[in-house]
Amino acid sequence: MELTQQKKQLVEEVGLVIEERANLSPLASRIYALLILSSNDGLSFEAIVCTMQASKSSVSNNINVLLQLHYVDYYTKPGDRKRYFRTSHFYIKNTLEQQVHLIEKELSVVQKINDFNKNHNPEKFKNEKSLGLLFEEHLEDQCANIHQKLKAIEAFQNQA
CATH class of the missing domain: 1.10.10.10 (Winged helix-like DNA-binding domain superfamily/Winged helix DNA-binding domain)
Known part of the structure; x- marks a missing residue:
């Protein structure tokens, strides 16, 4: 070939x-x-x-x-x-599922960091609050977007 x-x-x-x-x-x-x-x-x-x-x-x-x-x-x-x-017919779905899994793991860690700094480093949390929360929000948005695409893929596969 x-x-x-x-x-x-x-x-x-x-x-x-x-x-x-x-x-x-x-x-x-x-x-x-x-x-x-x-x-x-x-x-x-x-x-x-x-x-x-x-x-x-x-x-x-x-x-x-x-x-x-x-x-x-x-x-x-x-x-x-x-x-x-x-x-595989599922390779795109598998790829998105892997991505969302990694993002969810990272989101969990970011939430723990934000909570820890809020409780144990209040000055740092006050100064950097927006950055940590913006990053947390970004990860949440990514997860929601991927979940939405996974539902669309599932609907497409059910039509076929």
């Missing part, structure tokens, strides 16, 4: 973002990016190995990680022994 230069660059760019955001290996991130940028038909294992120019065992190990995380799934075609890989 020959990639255009534009697609190669985009796989690399998307892969770097995924690597950082999802804490995946560089190869898993690029495989995932490749599948995001591929058709719904997905790609065969051989096509992924050829495109990634990596060993079969490395590609296999990284695909297994992506399968376990439910980022990708696979299917077979009748009469064809090959497995075809594609992004």
